[in-house]
Amino acid sequence: MIASASSIQKVTGFNIAAPKGFRAGGVHCGIKHKKLDLGLVVSDLPASAAAVYTTNQIQAAPLFVTKESISKEQKLQALIVNSGNANACTGAQGLADAYEMRSLIAQKLSISEHMAAVASTGVIGELLPMDAVRTGIRTVEAYASLKSSIDFSQSILTTDTVMKNTTYRMALDDKEITISGTAKGSGMIHPNMATMLGFITTDANVEPAALQGALKxxxxxxxxxxxxxGDTSTNDMVLILANGCAGNSQLQPQHKEWSTFIEALLLVCGDLGKMIAKDGEGATKLIEAVVTGTEDDEGARKIAKTIVGSPLVKTAVFGCDANWGRVMAAVGYSGVPFNIGSLSICIGPVCVVKDGMPADFSEQDVIDYLKHHEIKIEVNAGNGSGTGTAWGCDLTYDYVQINASYRT
Known part of the structure; x- marks a missing residue:
């Protein structure tokens, strides 16, 4: 049992179907050569639904269909997702195929078409092999078992090397609430809302508009x-479903325990985001940048993301090069104002810049630290109250090889 109404506990061995009233599954239908490539998530009850999407001006057909579905009632009951083909830049036929996927899964589950969402990930510019997709939709079944949840998590992967799952539990209104997430993403990752998909389920009862605000x-x-x-994909989507099966009173910002729900959602999204960064194509190291002292949080997050996105910082981390100047340059071109006289930079436990000037440090200590698999870079940019964190990975020879031969 959960110890108190404010506690949030991480749960191991569970994923997308862990919340009450959810089921999931995955099958191999033939889009990919051997691996699972079609997944299904079902809620026993219509669930409040919210989503955020890529800011790329070129958006894949499934995004249009899912946006339309959610716009009807802000509720969903099913998600059908394929990997191996993005159904992006496929014109009228691609849009028709996405609508057909929605129609087929709705018919299978005996629900209204607008209660189903569609997502795709994979190669851009190729039409879906719809005969295979149709067979997969007829075949796929959803269950509340761990194995079926794992099948779903595997079915959405492309160049990922590992599944990405996380689950938390908490007590709200003296009811046990579970919130779970699964994601895919390894390359083409630079979300503003990459190819990146994230799916979150919870048995909490949440008002739809509040759920959209919480997700954003x-x-x-x-x-x-x-x-x-640094690449933002055509297919990025993070989708959350809240079906209310836990029986709590409806959550919204005025609810006394709203902050607990937000904290749990942040934990789920944070776990999945870090897993994606750590599993970057060819990556060997996770890079975390923590920035403080800016005027506001937005500025701190912008500096942090500039640091972890810098190709020169990423290659320095890969090569264990104690070149702090690359971090300093990234801070400088981030576009966020700061006082260089107050700037300090630490790479792991080693302070390399103090008051905007090189600190007295052992370069070997930095080199030794950079040999670790998780690297932390801390920047203080002044006396402001802003804080922000971003995650990335090193840039390796393997990244070039993977993407040079992605379609060949």
Missing amino acids: YAVDRTFNCITVD
Whole structure:
């Protein structure tokens, strides 16, 4: 049992179907050669739904269909997602195929079409092999078992090397609430809301408009603070479903325990975001940049994301090069005002810049620290109250190899 109404506990061994009233599954339908490539999530009850999408002006067909579905009632009951083909830049036929996916899964589950969402990820510019997709939709089944949840998590992967799942539990209104998430993403990652998909389920009862606000708040501080390669995909989507099966009173900002729900959502999104950054294509190290002292949080997050997105910082981390000047340059071109006389930079436990000037430090200490698999860079940019964190990864030879041969 949960110890108190304010406690939030991480749960191991569970994922997307852990909240009450959710089921999931995945199958191989033939889009990819052997691996699972079609996944399904179902809520037993219509669930409040909210989503954020890529800011890329070129958006894949499934995004238009999902936006339309959510706009009807701000509720969903099913999600069908394929990997191996993004259904992006596919014109009228691609849009028709996305609508057909929605129609087929709605018919299968005996729900209204607008109660289903569609997502795709994979190669851009190729039409979906709809015969395979149709077979997959007929075949896929959703269950509340751990195995079925794992099948779903595997079915959405492309160049990922690991699944990305997380679950938390808490007590709200003396009811046990579970919130779970799964995501995919390894390359083409620079979300403003990369190819990156995130799906979150919770059995909490949440008012739809409040859920949309909560998701945007959490995404801005987590998924939008990661970068692998600076590319923003055509298919990015983070979707959350809240079906109310836990039986709590409806959550909204005025609820006395709203902040607890927000904290749990931040934990889920933060876990998934860091997993994506750590699993960047060819990556060997996770880079975390923590910035303080700016005028506001937005400025701190912007500096942090500039640091972890810098190709020169990323390659220095890969090569264990104690070149702090690359970090300082990234801070300088971030576009955020700061007082250089107050600037300090630490790489791990080693202070390399103090009051805007080189500090007296052992370069070997920095080199030794950079050999770790998780690297932390801390920047203080002044006396302001702003704080922000961003996550990225090193840039390696393997990244070039993976993307040079992605379609060949």
